[in-house]
Amino acid sequence: MEMIQVENVTKQKIRKVKRKSTPILFINLCRLGIILGLLAVWELAVRFQMINPFLMGSPSGIWEESVRLVQSGQLFTDMFATVYGTIFGFVLGSLLGSIIGLLLWYSKTFANIIDPFVVALNGLPKIALAPMIIIWFGSGMFSKIALASIATFIVALLSAYQGTHQIDSNLINLMKSLGATKGQIFKKVVIPSSLPWIISAFRLNIGFALIAVIGGEFISSDKGLGRMIFVAGNLFNLNVVWVGVLTLMAVAIILYVGVSKMESRLIPWEASNKQREN
Structure with a gap:
């Protein structure tokens, strides 16, 4: 009977x-x-003239404009400019913010001093800084990278610092009782325990970096998907606008997948847990 019950449970x-x-x-x-x-x-x-193509565009028109932009090379040029600025700004801002956020664990006094400034900057819409940055550094690639870096820096800093607060205090006390220095605790406990928080910030930051770059291209830029959409919108060419929007969606998906791959490399135990849950 027990064998039959075990087999039934296994089948279920x-x-x-x-x-x-x-x-x-x-x-x-x-x-x-x-x-x-x-x-x-x-x-x-x-x-069947149920929708005005002038106002909504059409799939056939979008395809024709896509072919034209690909053949002329404009789509690849604009896409490269946007992707380059996004990735460079994302990496720079996220890494710098994460490092500083982790280092704040060393000094709670310094962290308390700068806390209101960080909160204020986090609440500020970063796109509001775009006009000043463009005036200071021009409308080239550096301005877009600066915008993306600023947009991702604060999120990474706050997330990394919050991650240091979630570490089990008993684990730190155990390391101290074994004679570990503060640097050893930081390297062996603080950084590994904070990695899930840092990667979570990366997932958010890839979107924030892309938004910042597109916003900068809308305001002033010589190339980029944001500029292409802005110019096409002013010319009421909705098909080109759709090409730019769809390309941005594809870029966002690819970048998000890239961050997910990075997560599986840096914290494989988290990825395996998600697979088990699914």
């Missing part, structure tokens, strides 16, 4: 796993079907 578990684990191919096909269905409805609505 297998059935539950099969129900939960939907094939990824099926999921992707459903997603593709939704996209193709929406595009078909959109195109038919334009063809």
Whole structure:
């Protein structure tokens, strides 16, 4: 009887796993079907004059503009400018903010002194600084990198510092009782324990960096996806606007996947836990 019960329980578990684990191919096909269905409805609505293509654009018009921009090389030039500024600013701001946030663990007095300034800067919309930065440094790549760095710096700093507050005090006391120095505790306990918080900030910062760069390109820039969208919008060329928006969506997805890959490298135990939960 016990063997039969064990077999029944095992079968029930297998059935539950099969129900939960939907094939990824099926999921992707459903997603593709939704996209193709929406595009078909959109195109038919334009063809039957239910939607004004001047105001909404059309899938066929978007495709034609995409081909034109790819053949001329403008799409790749603008995309490279946006991606380069985003990645450079993201890396610079996130790393610098994370390092300073971790180092604040060394001195609670200094952390308390600068706390109101950090909170005030965090509450400030970073795009408000764009006009000043562009006036100071011009409308080139450096301004976009500076904007992205500022937008990501504070978030990384706050997240890293918050991560140092979540460390188990018993673990630190154990290290002290074993004769560990403050530097050893910082290296062996503080940094590894704060990594999940830092990576969480990276996930947010990749979006903030992209928003900052696009905002800077909207205000003043010689190239970039933000400039392309802004100029096309002023010319009422909605198809080019859609090309820029869709390209930005693709860029955002690729950058987010890149951060996820970095997470699996830096903190593999967190990635394995998520896989078990799924």
